Each structure stands twice: as structure tokens, then as C-alpha cells.
Amino acid sequence: MSDFLVKREDLRECRIAESQAPELEPGQALLRVERFGLTANNVTYAVFGQTMSYWDFFPAAEGWGRVPMWGFAEVEQSKAQGVEPGVRVYGYLPPSSHLLVTPAHAGGDGFIDGSPQRAALPSAYQGYLATDADPFYRADTEELQMLLRPLFFTSFLIDDQLVDEGLAARGPIVISSASSKTAIAAAFLLAQREGVELVGLTSPRNAEFVESLGVYGRTVTYDGIQSLQRGPATFVDIAGDGNVRLAVHSHYGDELVYSMTVGVTHWEELGAGEAELPGPSPTFFFAPDRVSKRSEDWGRAGLQRRVSDAWHPFCEWTDGWLEVLHDRGFDAVQRVYLDVLEGRVDPKTANVLSLD
Numbered sequence: 001m002s003d004f005l006v007k008r009e010d011l012r013e014c015r016i017a018e019s020q021a022p023e024l025e026p027g028q029a030l031l032r033v034e035r036f037g038l039t040a041n042n043v044t045y046a047v048f049g050q051t052m053s054y055w056d057f058f059p060a061a062e063g064w065g066r067v068p069m070w071g072f073a074e075v076e077q078s079k080a081q082g083v084e085p086g087v088r089v090y091g092y093l094p095p096s097s098h099l100l101v102t103p104a105h106a107g108g109d110g111f112i113d114g115s116p117q118r119a120a121l122p123s124a125y126q127g128y129l130a131t132d133a134d135p136f137y138r139a140d141t142e143e144l145q146m147l148l149r150p151l152f153f154t155s156f157l158i159d160d161q162l163v164d165e166g167l168a169a170r171g172p173i174v175i176s177s178a179s180s181k182t183a184i185a186a187a188f189l190l191a192q193r194e195g196v197e198l199v200g201l202t203s204p205r206n207a208e209f210v211e212s213l214g215v216y217g218r219t220v221t222y223d224g225i226q227s228l229q230r231g232p233a234t235f236v237d238i239a240g241d242g243n244v245r246l247a248v249h250s251h252y253g254d255e256l257v258y259s260m261t262v263g264v265t266h267w268e269e270l271g272a273g274e275a276e277l278p279g280p281s282p283t284f285f286f287a288p289d290r291v292s293k294r295s296e297d298w299g300r301a302g303l304q305r306r307v308s309d310a311w312h313p314f315c316e317w318t319d320g321w322l323e324v325l326h327d328r329g330f331d332a333v334q335r336v337y338l339d340v341l342e343g344r345v346d347p348k349t350a351n352v353l354s355l356d
């Protein structure tokens with residue numbers, strides 16, 4: 001078995017670890033990781049590996065971590081009841097050749113990993129969904145599912161909250177890292193709403209791409225924030241860049257209606273712009289809260305159905321601009337991981353990988 005490891009104290013250092021396949025104990029199953037997607041979202045898991053316990057999902061040698069990915073795996077061996085070899089699942093996976101799991105609640109729709117080190121971690125990351133029973137699954141959109149499904153789910157919830165709380169009707173929604181997949185998905189959904197005004201903030205090298213998507217009403221580079229018209233506005237912060245945040249808050253001041261913290265693509269600038277922020281305090285977007293609210297309103301199945309209904313048209317739309325790149329092996333995983341870490345990936349591309 002092999003694992004792609006990242007040094008926790010220096011995210012630029014990577015290595016491969018080889019080990020023998022384990023003897024399964026009763027109740028365990030061994031998944032063979034087929035392929036996974038790698039975007040800035042995965043780098044954020046590494047950046048917050050310690051503080052938000054992302055390193056705890058897939059333990060590694062002292063001081064090293066396995067960066068969580070989303071992808072497909074096949075049950076290679078099983079001593080777990082209700083989990084048959086050959087079943088394919090979608091879920092949270094390490095950048096490894098294999099993952100040892102202890103399935104619980106196994107059924108036709110998949111199982112959760114009941115391994116003790118994961119028990120205290122958020123439930124959103126525990127499920128392994130059998131492809132046959134999954135309303136999101138289509139064979140021809142597997143790659144999009146690896147790359148975009150968790151991002152799209154977040155974007156769906158952001159769109160829903162902004163509309164539900166009346167924010168989308170109170171001036172423009174200004175989205176940073178507008179070229180990120182999470183931002184694009186949110187903009188795609190919001191652009192379908194009547195009367196919503198969208199401003200995409202991005203870096204100069206990505207401005208043309210953001211413009212070409214046709215979902216933002218206006219594309220503005222980070223150095224042009226002062227050119228935006230003053231008035232009520234909502235900030236959806238996906239860059240997590242302290243200087244950008246300060247510039248947006250200073251520009252709109254008390255007229256900024258809401259400031260939603262979603263991501264940290266500019267992970268090295270997180271602590272920048274330390275001056276006191278004018279306007280409302282940023283509020284961390286906590287997806288599980290929205291999931292709870294909408295599960296109460298619509299039922300869990302109702303929420304899943306609404307998201308999957310919105311998902312398929314989004315997949316079709318990405319066909320017009322997204323280029324999926326494929327590669328395999330340690331060198332490829334390391335190259336792509338470092339490119340994503342350093343922000344060197346062309347936003348119209350996304351990478352699907354396997355370690356084998």
C-alpha cells in the first residue's frame with residue numbers, strides 16, 4: 001500500500017510511504033482508492049489540518065498528514081457484514097492506494113466508517129455512498145463528482161442562505177476568488193435568480209476567465225475594489241485574504257450588509273490586513289447549520305433531492321468550459337498538489353489523480 005504524505009509543519013514538503021496490506025479483522029474492509037479530485041479545497045483541509053482536525057481522518061506517521069480528498073473507491077476485501085467486495089463507493093478518501101475502514105450502518109446505499117479515530121469528527125465526512133443508489137451519480141459525470149460535488153453542495157447552501165435571508169436583494173453580492181470552483185458554482189446558481197447583481201473579485205491573471213464565464217455581472221480585480229459603486233452590498237469571501245477583506249470592508253463600511261467567510265484560497269494571506277475592520281464582523285459559513293435548518297424544513301431526502309436536481313444542470317454547464325486533467329503516480333500527485341498549493345493551476349482546468 002502507498003500513501004502520499006505532507007509534512008504538517010511545512011505543507012510544501014511531501015513524501016511517499018509504502019507499507020504492507022493489513023490482515024483484516026472481523027468488521028473491517030479494505031477500500032482500493034481509485035481516483036480523487038484535487039483543488040484548493042483540499043489544500044484548505046491541510047491548512048486547517050490541526051485546528052479543525054482534518055489530519056485526524058486518515059492517521060499518518062508522526063508529523064505527517066494525509067490530505068483528505070473526495071473520490072471513488074472499490075471494496076477490495078471485506079470482513080464487514082453487508083459490505084461486499086466489488087462495490088464502488090464515493091466519499092472522503094486519503095491520497096493513498098488503500099483505506100482501511102470499519103463499516104457501520106451498511107446497506108444498499110453504502111456505509112459510514114465507524115473507525116474510532118473518526119467518531120468525533122463531522123458526519124458530513126463519514127459516509128461512503130454506493131454509486132448504484134446515489135441520486136448524484138451518473139457514470140459520465142464521475143470526474144465532476146470527485147472535483148465539484150462537495151463544493152457545489154456548499155454553493156447551493158450559500159445561494160439558499162443569501163436568498164432566504166433577503167441578502168441577495170440588498171445590493172450586489174461581491175464574491176472573492178471568483179475564479180474558484182466554489183465561487184463559480186455559487187455564481188451559477190445566484191445568476192439564475194431574478195434581480196441578483198453579482199460582482200466577481202479575482203486576480204488580474206484570472207480576470208479574463210472569470211469574465212468569460214458569463215455568470216458574474218461584473219469582474220473586478222483585487223486592486224480595483226475602490227472602483228465599485230458604494231451602497232449596500234454583501235461580501236462572500238472565498239479568498240480569505242486579509243488585505244482583500246480589509247479593502248472590501250473599508251470600501252463599503254457600515255453599508256456592508258453581511259460578510260460571509262467561506263474559504264481561504266489565499267492561505268498565506270490569511271493573517272494580512274490586521275487593521276480593525278469597518279462594517280459587520282465576518283461570519284464563518286458553517287454548512288452543517290444550513291444542512292440542519294433545511295433538513296428540518298424539507299426533510300433530509302428533500303434537501304438531497306433539491307441539491308441533486310440543481311447539480312445535473314450545473315454539470316452540463318461546466319462541460320462548456322471545464323477541462324479535466326488526468327494523471328497518476330507519486331510524481332504527478334506531488335506536482336499537482338504543489339501547483340494547487342502555490343495557486344499555479346489554470347482555473348479552467350481541474351485535476352483528477354490516482355496514486356497507483
Ligand SMILES: NC(=O)c1ccc[n+]([C@@H]2O[C@H](COP(=O)([O-])OP(=O)(O)OC[C@H]3O[C@@H](n4cnc5c(N)ncnc54)[C@H](OP(=O)(O)O)[C@@H]3O)[C@@H](O)[C@H]2O)c1
Pocket residue numbers: 039040041042044045150151154176177178179180181182183201202203206238239261262263264265266267285286287340341342343344345346347
Ligand atoms: N466553508 C465551507 O463549507 C467550504 C466548502 C467548500 C469550499 N470551501 C472553500 O472554498 C475555497 C475554494 O475551493 P475550490 O476548491 O473551489 O478552489 P479552486 O477552484 O481550486 O480555486 C482556485 C482559485 O483560488 C485562488 N487561489 C488558489 N490558490 C491560490 C494561491 N496559493 N494563491 C493565490 N490564489 C490562489 C485563485 O483564484 P483568484 O485568482 O480568483 O483569487 C485560483 O484561481 C477553499 O478555501 C475551500 O476550502 C469552503
